Amino acid sequence: MFVLNPVLSRDSVLVGYFSLCQLRLINDAQFPWFVLVPQRNNVTEIYQLSNEDRLKLLSESCLLAEVLNDAFSATKLNIAAIGNHVPQLHVHHIVRYASDACWPAPVWGRLDAIPYTDENLAKILQKIQLRLSDVLTLPSDGAERCF
Template sequence: MADFTLHPQLEHDSRLVIKLGLCQLRLIDDSRWPWLILVPQRDGITEIFDMTPLDQTMLTFETGIAAKAMKESSGCLKINFGALGNNVRQFHLHVVGRSEGDHGWPGPVWGQGAAVPWHPDARATFIDRLLEAL
């Protein structure tokens, strides 16, 4: 993992929460939703099948614990997952908390206006709750 390089767009759009066994768990800087991404710390991965079977298993495990912690810490109704990669090809998995009446409900989060950056205090509070739930 020493030679892992995070794509500059992911670096720009998110904040590191914690490094797990395989992935960086990052918070997207859009306060309209609790929105995390998991980025496997492996260079050259664009698709899930590019990973070893063990890394695929670790990704599944880390996704489950991150999603459960987000649901507990945010109180969201539903968790959405996505691995699009059309703009940023480095493999990353979106984990988005959704609730009835949120911005764009029940549609997807993509293409729903401009991001609303987290206020630093609100972001710190959310990350603290998330880490406690992890």
């Protein structure tokens, strides 16, 4: 059974499930910031995935990037698998704007997070879930829904 790192669980909300990855939203309203987490235990690096899972991860990442660019009209998308603080493999997808508070620097460690309000959380989840409705399985009623 797949086990999510407790830091990822604490800092994000489940958006839904692709065939390989959980899609999660980081609880920082300053940036539309999503994370793909391959549902494989004991994997810290992309090369540790099977060839089939690597292709799935790339496909899911590219699809998410296209949707985020379309949904948020990004200046730039920052996509990265860092893992220095949370070793479980996860791939960040951060929508960036030339007008955001950290531009052009990376967002990591720059600003304290500003949590989403319930209303804004519902809006962003609906926006993404609707655009991915053909490929994303939504959480069941009993699954986590808010921070």
